[in-house]
Amino acid sequence: MKLLEIRDFAQVDGRKLMDIYAESNEENIDYFYPDATDRAAALARIEEDFLAYIRDDILQKEQNRYMVLERDGEWVSALRLYKLDAGEYYIEALETRPDCRRQGFGSRLLGLVLERLKEAGPFRVRDDVNKKNTASLGTHERCGFTVADSVGHDLLDGSVDERSYSMEYRYNKGEAT
Numbered sequence: 470m471k472l473l474e475i476r477d478f479a480q481v482d483g484r485k486l487m488d489i490y491a492e493s494n495e496e497n498i499d500y501f502y503p504d505a506t507d508r509a510a511a512l513a514r515i516e517e518d519f520l521a522y523i524r525d526d527i528l529q530k531e532q533n534r535y536m537v538l539e540r541d542g543e544w545v546s547a548l549r550l551y552k553l554d555a556g557e558y559y560i561e562a563l564e565t566r567p568d569c570r571r572q573g574f575g576s577r578l579l580g581l582v583l584e585r586l587k588e589a590g591p592f593r594v595r596d597d598v599n600k601k602n603t604a605s606l607g608t609h610e611r612c613g614f615t616v617a618d619s620v621g622h623d624l625l626d627g628s629v630d631e632r633s634y635s636m637e638y639r640y641n642k643g644e645a646t
Contacts, residue, residue, distance in 0.1 A: 472581040473544075475535035478524040485544035486523075486537070487516045489566045494519065538578040546574040550582060551625065558586065559624040560596040563605065575605070579612045583638060591641040597621030597633040606634070614638045 475481060487494065498511045501518075505511035527533050532552035537544050548563040560582075565575045586592050595617065598605045614636040621633025 470577060471539045472578070472585065473537040473539055474585070475537060476528065476531075478528050481520070481523060481528075481535070482544065483516070483520050486535075486547060487519070489537075489544055489547045489564050490519065490562070492567050493564060536578065536582050538574055538581065540574075545569040546578040548578060548582065553624060556590070556592040558592060558594045560594060561625070563596070563608070570604070575608045576611050579608060583612060583640070587640055592639075594638045595622070595624055596636045597623060597630060598636050599633050601632070606636075609636045609638075612638070 473480070494512060494515045497515050498505055498508055501515060502511040523535065527535070527549060530551075534550045534552075536548050536550050538546040544566070546563070546565040546569070549561040551559045551561065553559055560579075563575060563579065565572075565578075583594070586594065594614075596609065596614065598609055598621070600606075615638075616634045617637035618635035620635065621630035622628075622635045623630065
């Protein structure tokens with residue numbers, strides 16, 4: 470397995486990335502295009518919009534990364550990593566390809582990202598996880614995250630989400646806290 474650190478949109482394999490987010494993209498049809506009668510066309514639009522967001526927003530900021538776990542040339546899990554300040558990070562959109570779930574790929578990706586961040590010294594990582602998403606909560610806890618707040622705090626737009634927990638991982642002087 471290999472950790473890919475995507476900094477430039479030219480490194481993005483759109484099909485492989487959309488396969489990771491297939492389930493979420495399908496669910497987003499009803500949210501973004503509730504009146505769509507052609508679900509295939511709506512899904513194509515969702516994927517197009519998602520890739521444009523990555524190209525035109527996320528990867529336009531030098532400190533942002535898309536982190537991808539690759540196995541035998543296939544992309545199996547991904548997340549967005551935002552550097553907020555020195556030693557402060559925010560994770561968003563940790564997902565594993567639907568046909569690769571329950572095999573530890575999300576934990577492996579998250580663990581590799583944390584190991585990469587340790588190379589630069591002390592840090593804190595925050596993430597919001599839906600309270601009903603027991604699989605993601607378990608993944609975060611296995612990787613050393615703890616619940617920092619009973620509500621989620623989107624550190625990018627400042628919003629608060631009662632449906633989520635704010636999760637936190639701290640690393641200082643060689644030990645996670």
